[in-house]
Amino acid sequence: MALWQGRSHRKPTGGRLRPNRKKRRFEIGTEVQPTHLGEEKLKKYRTMGGNWKVRMLSAKYANVVDPANKKTMRVPIVTVKENPANPNYVQRNIINKGAVIQTELGLAKVTSRPGRDGAVNAVLVK
Numbered sequence: 001m002a003l004w005q006g007r008s009h010r011k012p013t014g015g016r017l018r019p020n021r022k023k024r025r026f027e028i029g030t031e032v033q034p035t036h037l038g039e040e041k042l043k044k045y046r047t048m049g050g051n052w053k054v055r056m057l058s059a060k061y062a063n064v065v066d067p068a069n070k071k072t073m074r075v076p077i078v079t080v081k082e083n084p085a086n087p088n089y090v091q092r093n094i095i096n097k098g099a100v101i102q103t104e105l106g107l108a109k110v111t112s113r114p115g116r117d118g119a120v121n122a123v124l125v126k
Contacts, residue, residue, distance in 0.1 A: 003029035035059055035114040037077055037093035042118055054118030059095055062120040064108045077120070078102040095120060 006027035009017050026048065033043070038058040047053055065072050082100035083089040095101060099110045101122060108122035 003031065005029045033057060033115065034089070034092075034094040035096065035120070037080065037095065053116060055116070056114040056118050056120070059114060059120045062101060062103055062108065062110070062122045064103055064105055064122045064124055066105070066124050068124075073105065075103045075105055078104065081107060100125065 004023060004027055006023055007017075007019075009019060011017055030045070033055060035056045036058045038060065040060045041057040043055045043057055044052050045055060060076060061074050062077050063072055064075050077095070079102045080090050080093045080095060080099055081102050083094065083096070084098050085096055086094075089096070089099065095110060095114055097110055097113045101108055101110060101120075103122070105124060107125045109125050110120060110122045112119055112121035114120050
C-alpha cells in the first residue's frame with residue numbers, strides 16, 4: 001500500500017477540513033526498505049524528474065575512515081552494536097545513519113544513508 005504524504009483532513013484543533021482536490025501522484029511516498037546485514041544487494045529506483053537513486057537492501061562491507069591516520073579501508077561488517085534510531089534495529093541487524101557497527105577494525109559509526117546512497121560509509125570510534 002502506498003504512503004500518502006499530503007495534507008491531513010483534520011485541522012490542528014481537530015475540526016474537519018473540506019478538501020478542495022483529490023490525492024495527487026506526487027504526494028505518494030516510498031515504502032521503507034531498511035538495509036540489513038548480509039550479502040550485498042542493491043536496487044535502483046526512479047525518483048521524480050526521471051532521476052535514479054540506488055538503495056542498498058543488504059550490506060556486507062563498510063568504507064571505514066580511520067581519523068588517526070586519515071586512511072579509508074573497505075572492511076567486513078560483523079554486527080550492529082547500537083542504533084539510536086530504534087533499539088529493535090540492533091536485534092534485526094538493520095544499518096542506517098547513526099548506527100554503531102562492529103567491524104574488523106573496531107567500532108565505527110555510520111555517516112552515510114545506505115537506503116539513499118547505496119553505500120555504507122563509517123568513521124572509527126575510539
